[in-house]
Amino acid sequence: MISFRVDGRSGVPPYLQIVQQVRQALRMGVLSVGDQLPTVREVVAEVAVNPNTVLKAYRDLEREGLVEARAGQGTFVRGRPPGPPPGTHSRLGRSLARWVREARQAGLDDESIESLLRVTLRADSAAWDSDSEEIA
Amino acid sequence: MSAVIETHELSKRYRRVTALSDCSVTVPESRICALIGPNGAGKTTLLRLLAGLARPTGGAVCVLGGAPRQDPAFLAEIGYLAQEIPLYRRLTAEDHIRAGAHLNPRWDAVSVRTRLADLNIPLDRAVGTLSGGQRAQVALALTLAKRPRLLLLDEPVAALDPLARRHFLGSLTAAVAESGGELTVVLSSHLIADLERVCDHIILLTESRVQLCGDIETLLSEHKVLVGPRKDTSALERTHTVVHAVRTARQSTLLVRVGGPVFDPAYEASDVDLEELVLGYMGASAAPALAHLTAVGEEQ
Amino acid sequence: MTWLVWRQYRWQAAIAALLLAAFAAVLIVTGLRMASQWHSLLTTCTNSSACGTVSLGSTLGQDLVVLSLAVPVILGFLWGAPLVAHELETGTVNFAWAQSVTKARWLTVKAGWLLLAAAIWGGAVAALVTWWSGPRNAFYSDQFQPNYFDQQGIVPIGYAVFATALGIAAGALVRRTLVAIAVTIGGFIGVRLMISQFLRAHYMPAVTAYYNPLSGYSPPGSAWVLSTGVVDKYGHVFSGGSGPEVNGVPVSAIPAHCRSMLFTDPTTLSKDKLHQATSCMQASGFRGFSTYQPAYHYWPFQGIETGIYLALAAAALAVTFLIVRYRDA
Numbered sequence: 104m105i106s107f108r109v110d111g112r113s114g115v116p117p118y119l120q121i122v123q124q125v126r127q128a129l130r131m132g133v134l135s136v137g138d139q140l141p142t143v144r145e146v147v148a149e150v151a152v153n154p155n156t157v158l159k160a161y162r163d164l165e166r167e168g169l170v171e172a173r174a175g176q177g178t179f180v181r182g183r184p185p186g187p188p189p190g191t192h193s194r195l196g197r198s199l200a201r202w203v204r205e206a207r208q209a210g211l212d213d214e215s216i217e218s219l220l221r222v223t224l225r226a227d228s229a230a231w232d233s234d235s236e237e238i239a
Numbered sequence: 240m241s242a243v244i245e246t247h248e249l250s251k252r253y254r255r256v257t258a259l260s261d262c263s264v265t266v267p268e269s270r271i272c273a274l275i276g277p278n279g280a281g282k283t284t285l286l287r288l289l290a291g292l293a294r295p296t297g298g299a300v301c302v303l304g305g306a307p308r309q310d311p312a313f314l315a316e317i318g319y320l321a322q323e324i325p326l327y328r329r330l331t332a333e334d335h336i337r338a339g340a341h342l343n344p345r346w347d348a349v350s351v352r353t354r355l356a357d358l359n360i361p362l363d364r365a366v367g368t369l370s371g372g373q374r375a376q377v378a379l380a381l382t383l384a385k386r387p388r389l390l391l392l393d394e395p396v397a398a399l400d401p402l403a404r405r406h407f408l409g410s411l412t413a414a415v416a417e418s419g420g421e422l423t424v425v426l427s428s429h430l431i432a433d434l435e436r437v438c439d440h441i442i443l444l445t446e447s448r449v450q451l452c453g454d455i456e457t458l459l460s461e462h463k464v465l466v467g468p469r470k471d472t473s474a475l476e477r478t479h480t481v482v483h484a485v486r487t488a489r490q491s492t493l494l495v496r497v498g499g500p501v502f503d504p505a506y507e508a509s510d511v512d513l514e515e516l517v518l519g520y521m522g523a524s525a526a527p528a529l530a531h532l533t534a535v536g537e538e539q
Numbered sequence: 540m541t542w543l544v545w546r547q548y549r550w551q552a553a554i555a556a557l558l559l560a561a562f563a564a565v566l567i568v569t570g571l572r573m574a575s576q577w578h579s580l581l582t583t584c585t586n587s588s589a590c591g592t593v594s595l596g597s598t599l600g601q602d603l604v605v606l607s608l609a610v611p612v613i614l615g616f617l618w619g620a621p622l623v624a625h626e627l628e629t630g631t632v633n634f635a636w637a638q639s640v641t642k643a644r645w646l647t648v649k650a651g652w653l654l655l656a657a658a659i660w661g662g663a664v665a666a667l668v669t670w671w672s673g674p675r676n677a678f679y680s681d682q683f684q685p686n687y688f689d690q691q692g693i694v695p696i697g698y699a700v701f702a703t704a705l706g707i708a709a710g711a712l713v714r715r716t717l718v719a720i721a722v723t724i725g726g727f728i729g730v731r732l733m734i735s736q737f738l739r740a741h742y743m744p745a746v747t748a749y750y751n752p753l754s755g756y757s758p759p760g761s762a763w764v765l766s767t768g769v770v771d772k773y774g775h776v777f778s779g780g781s782g783p784e785v786n787g788v789p790v791s792a793i794p795a796h797c798r799s800m801l802f803t804d805p806t807t808l809s810k811d812k813l814h815q816a817t818s819c820m821q822a823s824g825f826r827g828f829s830t831y832q833p834a835y836h837y838w839p840f841q842g843i844e845t846g847i848y849l850a851l852a853a854a855a856l857a858v859t860f861l862i863v864r865y866r867d868a
Contacts, residue, residue, distance in 0.1 A: 109436065309642055321633035325634040
């Protein structure tokens with residue numbers, strides 16, 4: 104059974120954090136199709152957030168097609184978020200770990216690594232967009 | 240949604256002290272409402288007026304469709320938890336449960352026993368020997384066993400450690416979730432971080448007056464913090480309201496209630512969180528004149 | 540609500556019952572002994588002069604009976620003062636008032652049971668003391684006298700109920716147990732003194748009897764003598780008080796020519812001389828008088844005084860209701 108964490112300081116609205124954590128759990132294989140999500144009551148008892156927050160998150164997930172609410176029974180996982188197969192994450196994670204080790208040995212601190220990652224992501228999305236435009 | 244609480248220019252004066260003046264607030268049904276304000280702002284007075292334990296000296300108050308009164312039917316719908324946890328120290332939790340069964344028309348003893356069992360709180364020990372957090376949980380469970388429609392909690396977590404606070408708020412939100420929209424909560428506290436997680440409505444009181452009352456998400460979307468060079472704000476104030484301004488020699492930080500989009504490129508606009516909003520309004524009421532004085536002084 | 544009151548105060552009730560039982564035990568034992576003393580006195584005593592030298596009583600019992608005068612005050616501050624004050628101080632009122640119980644019902648049930656308990660306790664003590672005093676009353680006939688009047692009959696019930704109601708009201712007013720206790724003790728003692736010293740003598744009109752001056756008249760039975768002395772032909776009253784007296788008449792009131800007949804030697808007084816002095820005073824227009832409440836006023840007085848205290852208790856209770864209902868804590 105998944106357990107949630109809501110970080111009040113992260114700047115991400117609580118309901119979105121729950122949505123992201125469900126998606127992540129699905130990607131990681133912690134949740135599979137057919138599993139039941141904890142009830143609203145169970146979530147708030149542990150995490151102490153407004154019940155509407157959880158309701159909103161579950162509704163969003165339902166709209167995305169990831170979960171479905173079955174009357175009288177609870178909320179169940181229906182599908183997986185689009186994306187690469189589960190193994191991909193661990194494989195990429197390992198190569199990333201190697202890269203991070205290399206960066207550290209080269210003398211980069213965490214902040215420089217993060218900023219390098221951000222710049223690269225941005226540049227890459229820009230390139231991706233322009234590629235897509237060309238293709239389209 | 241109908242309003243569970245509606246007050247109109249409510250005021251309360253004790254012989255020489257005005258505890259509340261001109262309070263007009265609305266709380267819709269099934270909300271968890273935060274009641275925030277500095278000590279002495281009138282939070283306890285407001286809660287007691289809503290519970291029917293005190294009577295207003297001016298204005299009107301309407302709770303659950305009628306004026307609060309000393310009437311068992313009304314009292315059964317309200318769950319009031321005073322700040323100093325009101326339990327008989329020498330009696331056990333079980334005694335309190337039995338007392339509640341005798342004193343209330345609706346009483347869910349099973350829910351109390353289950354709740355306390357889940358929290359590992361013994362029923363047969365004198366309540367005075369339990370820890371502060373456990374006592375608060377017992378008091379909350381007893382208040383909920385009445386199946387009230389409105390919960391009024393006066394600083395229930397003030398004396399609790401962080402873990403006990405988390406458990407208490409967890410129990411509270413779980414009760415709201417279980418009630419299926421029937422339960423409305425007003426809780427007063429100083430801990431804005433807790434309130435931000437749990438509450439969706441806010442009433443802010445300073446110096447016996449209401450500064451803010453409304454849905455938290457809406458209020459946050461209506462306010463922005465503008466940081467920019469120190470300059471005259473009259474142009475800005477034509478469309479927006481400056482709630483609170485902190486001015487140094489060169490820079491202004493303004494908490495603004497926006498009336499539309501902010502066009503001035505000199506200011507960098509950012510969203511506010513609940514803490515900034517509350518502190519801004521509290522700061523504004525505490526020393527509005529002073530802020531202006533500093534501004535003038537430094538200008539010269 | 541009754542369940543809660545019982546649960547809160549059951550230990551105190553038990554202790555009170557135990558104390559009452561102990562009190563009763565001592566009184567019954569000493570009282571039975573006194574009763575048998577009295578019976579043997581009645582059978583052996585034929586000559587009034589022989590009876591006059593016997594005393595009747597028991598010191599332990601007597602001490603307890605005098606202590607019983609304090610019972611109402613103790614009830615007042617021990618039970619009455621904390622009833623409302625303690626709950627206001629500790630904030631536990633907010634438990635009951637948050638349980639769909641109106642302030643009025645909360646106070647009615649708590650105060651009602653407590654006052655009933657006070658009346659029963661006071662009544663039990665009064666009944667025991669009255670029974671115990673039977674032989675004493677028959678012998679000394681002093682049950683109408685101040686202090687003895689206060690211990691017997693039904694007035695102790697009135698005192699107990701009033702002291703408790705006063706305690707409850709004080710507690711509701713000052714909201715702090717210790718201060719309420721002080722106020723209760725002070726208030727109760729004040730009221731008791733005022734009523735017994737200034738009011739009691741006037742419940743019903745007193746009877747004045749005239750007699751031979753210096754004859755030492757004593758009204759019959761257990762009458763309560765309010766004042767005694769002589770009155771001259773002009774209506775001036777000379778009643779006893781301080782200074783030397785002869786049969787209740789101050790020596791200073793006796794006219795000089797009669798006085799010289801009385802004392803040939805300042806310390807001896809003979810019956811003969813008394814007779815002469817009496818005729819002398821009568822000739823000068825003096826009459827002896829005694830103003831008293833007759834014995835048949837005893838029970839009416841008991842009733843009136845009890846009624847007064849019950850009325851005061853009701854007033855205190857009404858004040859308490861107003862305070863609790865209308866003052867916002």
